[in-house]
Amino acid sequence: MSAYSLLRSGHDPQSRVCFDAGLNTWLTRAELISRTDDFAADLTTHLRSERKALGFAFLRNDLPSVTVHLGIMEAGHAIAALDAELDADFRRQLIARFHPDFILVPVDDIPGWSPGEGWTGPVMLRAGMVLWCSTSRPQREIHPDLALLFSTSGSTGSPRFVRLSARNLALHTPMLNAALASSPADVAILTSPVFNALGQSLIHGALLSGGSFVLTRARITSAEFWNIVRTCGCTRIAGTPYFYQVLDRLDLESLNVPTLQTFICTGGRLPELLATKLHGRLTARGSTFHIMYGQAETTARMSGIPPALLPAAIRSVGFALPPGRLWVEADGRVCGPHEEDELMYEGPGVMMGYANSSDDLAAGDLLGGTIATGDLGYRDEAGLIYITGRKSRFVKVFGWRVSLDDVEEILACESHHIAALNDTERIVVFHLHSDPTLVERIHEAAVRLRLHPSCFTLFPVDSLPLLPTGKINYRALADLLQS
Amino acid sequence: MATPAEKLESAFRSGLALPLKCDVPTITAETAKQWDSVAHLQLVGAIEKDFGVELSPGDVMDLDSYAAAVGILQRLNAWPGV
Numbered sequence: 001m002s003a004y005s006l007l008r009s010g011h012d013p014q015s016r017v018c019f020d021a022g023l024n025t026w027l028t029r030a031e032l033i034s035r036t037d038d039f040a041a042d043l044t045t046h047l048r049s050e051r052k053a054l055g056f057a058f059l060r061n062d063l064p065s066v067t068v069h070l071g072i073m074e075a076g077h078a079i080a081a082l083d084a085e086l087d088a089d090f091r092r093q094l095i096a097r098f099h100p101d102f103i104l105v106p107v108d109d110i111p112g113w114s115p116g117e118g119w120t121g122p123v124m125l126r127a128g129m130v131l132w133c134s135t136s137r138p139q140r141e142i143h144p145d146l147a148l149l150f151s152t153s154g155s156t157g158s159p160r161f162v163r164l165s166a167r168n169l170a171l172h173t174p175m176l177n178a179a180l181a182s183s184p185a186d187v188a189i190l191t192s193p194v195f196n197a198l199g200q201s202l203i204h205g206a207l208l209s210g211g212s213f214v215l216t217r218a219r220i221t222s223a224e225f226w227n228i229v230r231t232c233g234c235t236r237i238a239g240t241p242y243f244y245q246v247l248d249r250l251d252l253e254s255l256n257v258p259t260l261q262t263f264i265c266t267g268g269r270l271p272e273l274l275a276t277k278l279h280g281r282l283t284a285r286g287s288t289f290h291i292m293y294g295q296a297e298t299t300a301r302m303s304g305i306p307p308a309l310l311p312a313a314i315r316s317v318g319f320a321l322p323p324g325r326l327w328v329e330a331d332g333r334v335c336g337p338h339e340e341d342e343l344m345y346e347g348p349g350v351m352m353g354y355a356n357s358s359d360d361l362a363a364g365d366l367l368g369g370t371i372a373t374g375d376l377g378y379r380d381e382a383g384l385i386y387i388t389g390r391k392s393r394f395v396k397v398f399g400w401r402v403s404l405d406d407v408e409e410i411l412a413c414e415s416h417h418i419a420a421l422n423d424t425e426r427i428v429v430f431h432l433h434s435d436p437t438l439v440e441r442i443h444e445a446a447v448r449l450r451l452h453p454s455c456f457t458l459f460p461v462d463s464l465p466l467l468p469t470g471k472i473n474y475r476a477l478a479d480l481l482q483s
Numbered sequence: 484m485a486t487p488a489e490k491l492e493s494a495f496r497s498g499l500a501l502p503l504k505c506d507v508p509t510i511t512a513e514t515a516k517q518w519d520s521v522a523h524l525q526l527v528g529a530i531e532k533d534f535g536v537e538l539s540p541g542d543v544m545d546l547d548s549y550a551a552a553v554g555i556l557q558r559l560n561a562w563p564g565v
Binding site: 226246250251446451453 | 522523524525527540544
């Protein structure tokens, strides 16, 4: 069994590794290791078994969450990193489908939290989280390599996880650290949740480089957040395009955060105008801007624009980070420059595969290090990669992953046909008839998908264009939107 | 014509996508589940549009309750005198 070990990367045990803004406390590496060890010991006591187990951890950006998250992997178990704010119905569905052996929940959530029948608990652990154990240990295998599961289904639809191995993390992290010139002097602040690929990549990166990371639940629009950046002397920040829209609105210079020098953007396309403006501002203050591209399916990052090529290459997603490789493929044939089709990726972070149910947890590596990204794009003569669209029906809106099929399913009712299409940070809803309840259903969809209702734009059409197969012709709808 | 209080309540309802039963004048970022950073900028946009004002970066960060919004609008002379 290959357990996760980035926590023990050989750096000075007395060096600072993690700041929890809620507790207003810095932890050294030795202290964090001691906490994860205590947690692992507690977990073993309560599980009463040495067998590899699956834990559902409902996390937020604080020290207890990070402790159990790292501790589960260090102990050689598999963790599904989940949002503590997850909708209760969806949470129940996930538990019923994947039969975790144990569940961890933040202490504050205990009133009103119950996993239902068949669980013993709650037990308060030293890590500051609460544990429930399944009374009937499921008779299924968990693959020895499996370390981490990311939820990719948003909060509706069919629950599905990305399966990552300890090896994925062990190889992806140094690749990313090299691209970002990470060092022990880094102090990274998370703007994204610890349970997603972006948040995780900063934590693993800091553990490996000898740097540190800062956890806060303060909103990026609050003065409190920027006070933390200032007082902790944060040097790097990573966010989605939405974060950069906020940063633009807040005006970086008036925030008085001179130590912040490395800016990382990933998780969607930054509008070109804003990217150019930000690049100018950041360069003027001597900062470095990393515009990157990745997916949870590849642990986190696949490519980035070398900062020296900005702003010229600003429309691209750069080159694959070595030793990864990105290319365009049409029906199994590698495409030449400017030929558009699906982007393929080969690299150390490529997941083992998806898990749609408990049975899939026994599976090994089904992809062999190569994945079809679901993104459409091309490369230019210099080898820079450009993304032009999405082949698959999963899109990112404000950094949240949304299934357009889920949107259609929630919005559709018997007499109305609905088609959803993503148009960079907006979901365009094409609908047939004037429908008094559509606005209401959009509100419902927004709540279930955890989006702001303004993410949806209505577009009435006389008829929905169809392909010869009878399916909706989304390309025709996209053209309609352009015209 | 809508009163300033009605306008502000409506900006909060649309900006933060609040449920009908929500008591807007007592709302704070601390207590409202809907008040995340995406909703925050929507709220800022709604207030700027409805009151014809422009919030400074400091105002944007200070805006963490209905009461704070009233304070900001008073400073911008967009709220009836106290």
